[in-house]
Each structure stands twice: as C-alpha cells, then as structure tokens.
Amino acid sequence: MAYIDFCLLFKGAIYRQDLIGRFEVGLSAGSRDFSLYKVLAPNNLTYDARDKRYFQTDTFVPLFEHDPRRTLVKLANDISDGFDAIGDIHFPVESASSLNVPDIYVVAKLVQAIVSNKAVSVIYTSLSSGSGARELVPHSIVDNGQRWHVRAFDRKTGSFRDFVLTRISKVTLKADPALSEQSLADEAWQRKIALEVVPHPKNINHPTAIELDYGMEEGVLQLEVRAAMAGYLLRRWNVDCTKHASLRTGEYQLWLRNQETLENTDNLAIAPGYISEEKRYE
Known part of the structure; x- marks a missing residue:
C-alpha cells in the first residue's frame, strides 16, 4: 500500500507491472492490492484502460505520511519503496538537525514534472526580486550539503539555474512537454x-x-x-x-x-x- 501511495504521489502514476515486479507477486495478487488501495483511498487513483496504468487524481491525498527528509534521500538514490511510511527499523545513529525541510507536495510535483518531462508554473521568492511567478523546466533535485534545490531551465531568463525548494510556494504541472530545455542542454550540469x-x-x-x-x-x-x-x-x-x-x-x-x-x-x-x-x- 505504501509503495502504491509513494508512486502515485511522486510519479503521478503506476503500472500494475511495477507492483508485480517490485514485490514478485502474481497478477491476481497485484490486482487485489490495487483493489484494496482503492477501498482505503477511493478518490486517490483512476485506471486508464488504454494506458493500462493507474493515475493520481486531482483529489489525491496521501494515504501514508511520507517523511520529507527520508523521501528526498530516497529520491536522490533512486529508491521508491515508500517503506518509511509504514515504519523503518531505527538504529542508534544521529545526524545534524536540518533547518531546511521542503514541502513534500512541492517536491512531489517537481518530481512528476521531471519524470514526465513537463514544465511547471511556480511561485518563487528570491532574495533579489521577492515573490513572483516563473515557468521552469526541472531536470534534477539536488542536495548541496546545506539545503535542497531544483536544477531547472528558467523560461524567464532563458538559462539553467538553481531554485531553493523551500522558496517555492506553489507548483502547477503544465500540459506541454519540454523540448530543448532538458538536462542535455545544461552545459554546466553536463x-x-x-x-x-x-x-x-x-x-x-x-x-x-x-x-x-x-x-x-x-x-x-x-x-x-x-x-x-x-x-x-x-x-x-x-x-x-x-x-x-x-x-x-x-x-x-x-x-x-x-x-x-x-x-x-x-x-x-x-x-x-x-x-x-x-x-x-x-
């Protein structure tokens, strides 16, 4: 259930085969899992018979609580198990406290944009110009050691830049696909x-x-x-x-x-x- 929830939140969609491959279960067991998730959160997903994929709905509300810090680390290491949502084993190891914790829903929308190669409209607050609307094409979320930022093409300035995640207050996924604004065109990144x-x-x-x-x-x-x-x-x-x-x-x-x-x-x-x-x- 946590894995389905995680994929819907951060990828916006999930194939039945994703679940079957991840947990090595049969087709009927995978179907039962999706049916159970739909009973628990009936307004969270819809099935597209043509794509044979479950999609996140506009009324999606996560069934589980996904910890922002752990989730960012998992995304950075390409881990999508959703396991922290149902309780990890805790070891006696501590790290320095983080003063900078991004909004998990902002992160989710940005990850969806990256996965689907879409642009986003955001409200961004910068030190130089304050709050304003921007159109970004994100390609990577980065931990720079002190805080998390998204590397993206900024359509306002026509350049690739870094945007601090905690300064983004609203994200709307745009329908049009990004073309020449992908990471391969980011010279400093490549x-x-x-x-x-x-x-x-x-x-x-x-x-x-x-x-x-x-x-x-x-x-x-x-x-x-x-x-x-x-x-x-x-x-x-x-x-x-x-x-x-x-x-x-x-x-x-x-x-x-x-x-x-x-x-x-x-x-x-x-x-x-x-x-x-x-x-x-x-």
Whole structure:
C-alpha cells in the first residue's frame, strides 16, 4: 500500500507491472492490492484502460505520511519503496538537525514534472526580486550539503539555474512537454571538472590526519564533479580556493591546489576565497 501511495504521489502514476515486479507477486495478487488501495483511498487513483496504468487524481491525498527528509534521500538514490511510511527499523545513529525541510507536495510535483518531462508554473521568492511567478523546466533535485534545490531551465531568463525548494510556494504541472530545455542542454550540469584537494599547507601541522579523514591517496583527494555543483562542494568542505593558500583561520583544513580548473565556471562566488584570473587583473 505504501509503495502504491509513494508512486502515485511522486510519479503521478503506476503500472500494475511495477507492483508485480517490485514485490514478485502474481497478477491476481497485484490486482487485489490495487483493489484494496482503492477501498482505503477511493478518490486517490483512476485506471486508464488504454494506458493500462493507474493515475493520481486531482483529489489525491496521501494515504501514508511520507517523511520529507527520508523521501528526498530516497529520491536522490533512486529508491521508491515508500517503506518509511509504514515504519523503518531505527538504529542508534544521529545526524545534524536540518533547518531546511521542503514541502513534500512541492517536491512531489517537481518530481512528476521531471519524470514526465513537463514544465511547471511556480511561485518563487528570491532574495533579489521577492515573490513572483516563473515557468521552469526541472531536470534534477539536488542536495548541496546545506539545503535542497531544483536544477531547472528558467523560461524567464532563458538559462539553467538553481531554485531553493523551500522558496517555492506553489507548483502547477503544465500540459506541454519540454523540448530543448532538458538536462542535455545544461552545459554546466553536463560538464565535469577535476578537483585536486590536499591538506592545507599552512593551517595543518599533521597532514596525515586530514589524509585519513578524506581517504586521500599520496596526499591528494582526486574528485570529478559537475561544474554546476563545484561551488557548493567547495563551500561545504571549507576548501581554501585562493591561489596561494592564504585563508589562515582554523576551519580551512583543505586547499584546492589546481585552482585553474575553476576557470569558466559559474556560481563560484560561494567558493571560499576564489578569484578568477580575469577578476584578479581587472
């Protein structure tokens, strides 16, 4: 029941074969499960005989409570079991509290748009211009280490941008399919850049400890990241991106030794201390 509920909420539809394949049950057992779900939530789904698929209705209300944090992690790892809705086993492991929890229904509509390759109308509140309507074509939901955002083509500016999920207050799925605004056209998303991260040469007296922390080989952590994500990663890890390792406070335990790899990459204002060669000589 939780799996059916999860698929309807986040994909907008589910095939009977999805259920049969997921739980390795027979056709008759799968049919009984859908019948039971319809008894429990009669207004949540409708069957399209032509598509042979169950679709979410306009009056859909989740039968189960899907935890936003767990759901985002599952979506990020392509897990769609809905298991947290019926109770997970709890282990004595804690993580830092999250101050930023997106609305699960906003996430659901965005995921539906991504899965079906559709555009959405949203109300978005930005720091620079306040609240306003935008048309977006989303292609990925991303955890940048501090908060969740959606990577999307913004029809207002004609460019691919990041939109913080908690600043989206309303999402409406549009009927027209997206054409040239898909992820393959997002140059910064498709392009990978190589980062060489090392223990900070001026702030760390015992670099072996840092090498162990990050699993470095021969004193270097080699990373390949999307250009669109590089700034977030460097900020999250407090990597000193100055040319001569000049950030001297204690939180900077790492240094990017191949700073030149960041040239021609956007969204680096958040990379600690980074100044492009072009800006350096202005």
